[in-house]
Amino acid sequence: MKRFQIWLFSIALVIVTGLSSFQWGMASAQAQQVTVNDEFTRIAEQCLTASDASAALQACDRALTINDEDPMPWYGKVKALSTLGRTAEADAALRRFDFVGRYYNGMLRPIQLLQRRILLADLVGSAERAAELDREIAEVSGQLNSLSGDERTQAQAYLQRLQSIQEDYQQVQSNPELLQQLESNMIQTMVELRRGFVEANARLNAAD
Numbered sequence: 001m002k003r004f005q006i007w008l009f010s011i012a013l014v015i016v017t018g019l020s021s022f023q024w025g026m027a028s029a030q031a032q033q034v035t036v037n038d039e040f041t042r043i044a045e046q047c048l049t050a051s052d053a054s055a056a057l058q059a060c061d062r063a064l065t066i067n068d069e070d071p072m073p074w075y076g077k078v079k080a081l082s083t084l085g086r087t088a089e090a091d092a093a094l095r096r097f098d099f100v101g102r103y104y105n106g107m108l109r110p111i112q113l114l115q116r117r118i119l120l121a122d123l124v125g126s127a128e129r130a131a132e133l134d135r136e137i138a139e140v141s142g143q144l145n146s147l148s149g150d151e152r153t154q155a156q157a158y159l160q161r162l163q164s165i166q167e168d169y170q171q172v173q174s175n176p177e178l179l180q181q182l183e184s185n186m187i188q189t190m191v192e193l194r195r196g197f198v199e200a201n202a203r204l205n206a207a208d
Contacts, residue, residue, distance in 0.1 A: 047076035053083035103197045110186040
């Protein structure tokens with residue numbers, strides 16, 4: 001069972017981050033962990049967690065001078081201003097938080113598809129990794145009947161993700177041009193989203 005849990009954890013990393021290798025294992029995942037201690041993250045954390053609203057607001061404003069395109073300090077600013085009773089300013093910050101959040105949400109899908117494209121390209125280029133995917137599907141399928149409850153639910157969801165990857169792989173294997181089309185379309189989508197964000201952000205700045 002421990003081995004299965006390692007597989008489940010590792011494939012989640014593959015799907016979320018687009019890692020292009022099926023050499024899964026908890027040890028390698030732990031080795032990749034790093035401590036983030038950049039100034040923006042430190043200040044944004046203060047903005048979100050400070051118990052004093054005035055101190056939180058100051059931290060939020062400092063974070064926004066570093067990066068005003070991240071939703072974290074905008075959310076913290078909404079909370080701080082609301083606590084201080086500065087309703088009109090809180091409403092303005094909320095509009096900014098919503099605006100930046102929608103940009104992030106818009107970027108999420110093309111990023112996920114490009115991550116999938118990296119994974120599929122690796123499968124197309126490596127018969128060994130494609131075979132590993134087949135073995136993984138067969139082995140997880142064989143374990144389903146021995147599982148129950150939450151483990152079975154997780155295993156079924158995991159298996160569905162693997163099978164989805166396999167189906168996409170079979171399509172691009174027969175038509176490799178699909179990978180290039182996907183990449184071109186998603187890059188264009190991200191560029192257009194970015195341009196729209198910059199233009200709308202400029203209009204908001206002008207209105208403020």
